[in-house]
Amino acid sequence: MSSLLFPLLILALLVPMFLGMRKQKKALAATSEMQDSLQVGDRVQTTAGLYATIASLDDDTVDLEIADGVITTWSRLVIRERVVETAETDEYDDDSISEIEESAADTEIRLTKES
Numbered sequence: 001m002s003s004l005l006f007p008l009l010i011l012a013l014l015v016p017m018f019l020g021m022r023k024q025k026k027a028l029a030a031t032s033e034m035q036d037s038l039q040v041g042d043r044v045q046t047t048a049g050l051y052a053t054i055a056s057l058d059d060d061t062v063d064l065e066i067a068d069g070v071i072t073t074w075s076r077l078v079i080r081e082r083v084v085e086t087a088e089t090d091e092y093d094d095d096s097i098s099e100i101e102e103s104a105a106d107t108e109i110r111l112t113k114e115s
Helices: 002-036 094-114
Strands: 043-046 051-057 061-067 070-075 079-082
Touching: 002 079
Parallel strands: none
Antiparallel strands: 043 051, 043 079, 051 061, 061 070
């Protein structure tokens, strides 16, 4: 019985390490694929947390526009992710606001009558 303990212990230590390496390799491949698929005009975030728009691409470098007319050159490896812009919420017009206020007033009146 004690002769099986050492091999089982080694196996118990090596399996999680192997699975962790596979997960890390998959994440690295996904990041590399994303960096290879970048295009001019994409909105990105760098590893430093900077949000910018890609102005031009070279083999190893990328020019990022961080403000209107402000372009900086970075290594392509610093791009962490492509940022997907969310749709802006529709603004309420005056009629919608009036309906919301009336609905709130009706609810308030019902609450005071029930009390």
